């Protein structure tokens with residue numbers, strides 16, 4: 238028994254991940270040779286695939302971990318390096334489906350990307366002009382919102398002929414507001430062909446002909462981020478700064494600040510003007526171009542939320558390394574919500590530790606919280622809220638209905654299967670404490686994940702306290718975190734239970 242921090246007040250804690258010598262993960266996801274399915278390559282043969290996983294409940298989770306690189310930063314960095322001047326080196330990149338479809342698409346249109354250290358180091362040589370082709374480039378973007386929205390904007394500014402398509406759910410995820418922003422400015426045509434303005438997206442342009450745009454931001458901030466990152470490509474042609482006006486509400490503001498920060502790291506100049514009054518519009522002015530740089534990518538803060546929540550839910554003590562409150566990613570603010578619920582937060586120079594070992598009576602408090610800025614952590618919070626002593630109201634996340642799945646309606650359905658009382662609201666939900674669980678080792682419950690990585694990772698947290706939770710299609714974490722299950726096993730110090738199809 239190792240006490241990783243030395244002040245755990247008599248709680249039983251496991252050996253911290255960082256100090257466990259030569260531990261071998263029990264679960265490593267790899268694709269089957271035909272790429273059609275995932276399998277656990279430590280125990281399964283290529284013909285098997287994983288059907289469900291159960292996390293075995295136990296005591297407090299204590300230890301430390303460094304999640305893989307940020308998806309949002311990796312896909313921004315890839316895009317800017319791909320169209321920058323010279324060769325950039327990205328360290329600590331995320332290796333996952335969302336970043337794979339970005340690198341794959343960029344390579345397809347002629348961007349040279351060398352991969353080292355199993356994909357965590359990427360050397361990218363930028364291209365400056367539209368690729369030649371008689372027929373459109375077919376780019377597969379799976380269900381990656383960042384990839385389709387960032388590429389749509391950038392490729393329309395670069396010029397060329399492209400079709401971007403993905404999985405069926407991607408063809409239900411809106412991109413109409415971005416296409417409407419681009420249609421009046423492109424020299425050519427752009428169209429989202431599925432009902433309601435959803436991908437596939439068809440692009441055939443010779444770049445942008447104008448340098449003033451308006452975009453709506455109430456469905457996704459990725460439209461504005463995409464336009465901002467595309468602007469330097471358009472400025473090359475016009476030699477004029479680009480001005481973007483956001484009409485109406487803008488969701489997920491920290492991601493726009495992240496875009497501006499990252500663009501400045503790559504040498505572009507960005508002036509972001511936030512409205513002084515509610516009725517004013519957000520205004521962005523962009524000039525300059527992208528230089529080649531060396532950049533080290535932060536660990537993913539949305540992924541970190543699962544480990545911080547594991548401490549809160551289990552009365553444990555978890556340190557996430559590589560992130561501080563000064564991180565570029567807004568999702569580090571998830572620890573503020575845990576603090577409101579009663580957890581103690583300790584910030585190191587390059588780490589954030591969540592301590593829940595000294596909660597009075599082990600009790601978390603329910604909270605009333607606007608999560609518009611940190612909407613990827615709503616599912617994580619919902620799991621913590623089940624174990625609080627009063628209801629939790631989540632506000633400001635109507636846009637969560639447009640993500641990998643309807644993250645309000647579908648989340649409510651799955652929580653109800655566990656016996657929870659949930660009220661659904663237009664802009665969020667109320668989660669009542671789980672007083673009488675409808676799940677146990679004797680009466681297992683199978684939770685659907687809707688191909689949503691965050692559903693799967695969040696449900697694993699409920700499994701730390703409740704026996705019998707079977708999470709279907711655990712491989713869907715591959716969208717942003719292929720090694721989630723083995724990292725969790727190592728952190729909690731016990732193996733999960735797997736079933737094959």
Ligand SMILES: O=C(O)C1=C[C@@H](OP(=O)(O)O)[C@@H](O)[C@H](O)C1
Pocket residue numbers: 308309310382383456457458459462488489492612613636
């Ligand atoms: O810009 C980004 O990197 C992201 C923005 C957010 O999307 P919305 O702006 O659609 O909320 C977030 O949910 C997504 O995971 C990543």
Ligand SMILES: C=C(OP(=O)(O)O)C(=O)O
Pocket residue numbers: 380381382383384613640641691717
């Ligand atoms: C919403 C998400 O991803 P995206 O919009 O980039 O597909 C997410 O990762 O939770």
